[in-house]
Amino acid sequence: MKNIFLIGMPSSGKSTLGKRIADVLHYRFIDTDKLIVRDEGRSIPAIFAESGETYFREAERRILRTIRPGDSLVVSTGGGMPCFHDNMAYINATGVSVFLDVPVETLVQRMVAHAQDDRPLYNANDPDLINDLRQRYVSRLPFYSQADITLPGEATADDLLEEIGKWL
Ligand SMILES: Nc1ncnc2c1ncn2[C@@H]1O[C@H](COP(=O)(O)OP(=O)(O)OP(=O)(O)O)[C@@H](O)[C@H]1O
Ligand SMILES: O=C(O)C1=C[C@@H](O)[C@@H](O)[C@H](O)C1
Numbered sequence: 001m002k003n004i005f006l007i008g009m010p011s012s013g014k015s016t017l018g019k020r021i022a023d024v025l026h027y028r029f030i031d032t033d034k035l036i037v038r039d040e041g042r043s044i045p046a047i048f049a050e051s052g053e054t055y056f057r058e059a060e061r062r063i064l065r066t067i068r069p070g071d072s073l074v075v076s077t078g079g080g081m082p083c084f085h086d087n088m089a090y091i092n093a094t095g096v097s098v099f100l101d102v103p104v105e106t107l108v109q110r111m112v113a114h115a116q117d118d119r120p121l122y123n124a125n126d127p128d129l130i131n132d133l134r135q136r137y138v139s140r141l142p143f144y145s146q147a148d149i150t151l152p153g154e155a156t157a158d159d160l161l162e163e164i165g166k167w168l
């Protein structure tokens, strides 16, 4: 069965919604950030600090290319993954892509409510976080908007399943 790729900004709900729909569809759920951490044996901040972002983006590219059409996976991608190399083309050639287009204000609320120390590019305590996210959103939109499906606002798992159903 076709893979389903969830793409979008950090905190857009890729992991939360991805796990839910994988359960319903009886697909396997994978999270590319978690696979990289497992393979590297170190956290994402450690990878960025010790080896640099370029190294991390190469690891993302490699992980993505282990996925084949028909793997029946729900894939939660790293927030930046679609925007590097020709990853977005690979994603679209390998499954159905869904962009969770959540307003930046909501992303900030979620990041502040659930502050995590595994996001080297974002700091939930930074008063300028919203502007940083806005800029990043604008620069990433040309990639995210190549998705087969865009779900605007705060979509639920049911919204996602309804849209996906037309593609499977
Ligand atoms: N539809 C939603 N409504 C309210 N809160 C949500 C929703 N989806 C996710 N959240 C909350 O937002 C936070 C981020 O969600 P999640 O971890 O699924 O995002 P993500 O896109 O996987 O982020 P990351 O890029 O950091 O992995 C979580 O605390 C989650 O509980
Ligand atoms: O937005 C980004 O570029 C990132 C998001 C996370 O999912 C991780 O992939 C990493 O922290 C980089």
Ligand SMILES: [Mg+2]
Binding pocket: 014, 015, 016, 031, 076
């Ligand atoms: Mg996630």
